[in-house]
Amino acid sequence: MTDRTPSFQEAMEIAATWLKQWDDEEISDEVMADRAAELVASRDGARGFFVVSLAGESSLMDRLPDPLVIKLREAGDGVVDLTARNLAMSAAMVVHHRNNGDEAQALGSERVNQRCTELLRQLDSHRVKERLETLLDAASHSRGDDLSFLERWGYDDDQKAAIGDAVQAVAES
Template structure:
């Protein structure tokens, strides 16, 4: 069995193209139609670019299937192949989803809050499984920005307009992931 070329991302893949490719990949995985080496090759092709990695994570972390709750060896090894891109996106997904749990809970949108909590849990789980040193570095920088209202991630927090309660939830989530 060899991997269909349609499951391999090009260097010029768009964010939207990466979402579509990841959806196809998850369907193949669910149908047990790929070897772990094929899964690793497909995910590696996605996460080597910013657009590919963003599209992969937005799809993978929010998918209704169980695969993202228990990442396969092929996914794990592929994510380790691009530590800088993967680490930043995972830590940001962890923080943003924690903030969205607060937001949706305030709006009494329990289903959306539960979806955000699932993304938060999946992000935390991947950070802990991968043990990429860059995750620790980025998490520390993010915590520093949360504490000092300054630093590398302060513009990120300002751009999304996170309030104190959301920042508290973000800090708690990030600390729990890096333990």
């Protein structure tokens, strides 16, 4: 990558290329981890990386190689925040898709949700606990810092309940 911070769109394209190389065994877990660390160093880079890696066909986020987990842990609060938001959005979208009879999309959202759950279990437990408590406060009690996030997406009570269930599932092993 260059010294310039990639845009969200560029980060998605870069991540897709790197994930394909990783899936094709052209790059190692360590190289993939180093490259992911470059992307998650910026907000747009992290957003692009997670859109592609969480929702895509690559098995990277199913396997969660140790070098990747280490780099994502080192990235800190930004990674925890985006993963928590993706957990919430995917949980809410499972409800939305099922209500609309779109089982294929619901299954895709479930896969994203499961990947977020597993990643959150691997990240710094203190940071994850604090972040998920904030999310749970908004979903279950309609208060706190995440309330505007949930309201912006217009989640209904069933979706908020699903978000609460998803947060609780992270703690279960």
